Amino acid sequence: MTNRHDSVAEPPPGPGEPPAVPLEFAAFCELHRPRYLSYARVWLPDQTEAAGAVQQAFAEIAVHWRELLGSSNPTAHAWQILRGTVSEHTLRSDPPARPSHPADDDLAILHYIVGLAAPEIADVIGTDTASVAGRLRRTMLREASGW
Known part of the structure; x- marks a missing residue:
C-alpha cells in the first residue's frame, strides 16, 4: 500500500545542500533582514561584519524558531537575539564600539x-x-x- 502523501513530500536535502527552510521563517527573514542590517551597520561600520552579525542572528533564530513561534511575542524575542549578536560583535571590533546600549x-x-x-x-x-x-x-x- 502506498501513502499518497509520500508522493508530494519534499525529498530530503542531498549532501551539501542546505535543509529546507520553513516558509514562515523565510518570510520573517525577508521582512526583517533589511532593517536588521541597517541597525547592525550603525554599530558595525564594516559591511561584511554587519552582514555576518545579522546572518549569525538569523542562524540563532532558526535554531529556536519553533520555540519562538510558541512564545507570546516571537518578534520581540528575535529582536533580542539580534541585539545580543550585534553587541557581541561590537566587543570584537577594533576599536571596540560602545559595548552596551x-x-x-x-x-x-x-x-x-x-x-x-x-x-x-x-x-x-x-x-x-x-x-x-x-x-x-x-x-x-x-x-x-x-x-
Whole structure:
C-alpha cells in the first residue's frame, strides 16, 4: 500500500545542500533582514561584519524558531537575539564600539538614523506603536535636557 502523501513530500536535502527552510521563517527573514542590517551597520561600520552579525542572528533564530513561534511575542524575542549578536560583535571590533546600549537608544537609532517611523519600529522590535512613540519622546527629552 502506498501513502499518497509520500508522493508530494519534499525529498530530503542531498549532501551539501542546505535543509529546507520553513516558509514562515523565510518570510520573517525577508521582512526583517533589511532593517536588521541597517541597525547592525550603525554599530558595525564594516559591511561584511554587519552582514555576518545579522546572518549569525538569523542562524540563532532558526535554531529556536519553533520555540519562538510558541512564545507570546516571537518578534520581540528575535529582536533580542539580534541585539545580543550585534553587541557581541561590537566587543570584537577594533576599536571596540560602545559595548552596551539601552533599549531606548535602539529606538532612536531605528528612528533617526535608519529612518523608520514608529509603526515600523514597533513591527521590528515586537511591540506596539504607542509604546515606541512614548519611548522615543522620552529619549528625545532626556537628550534635550543634557544640552
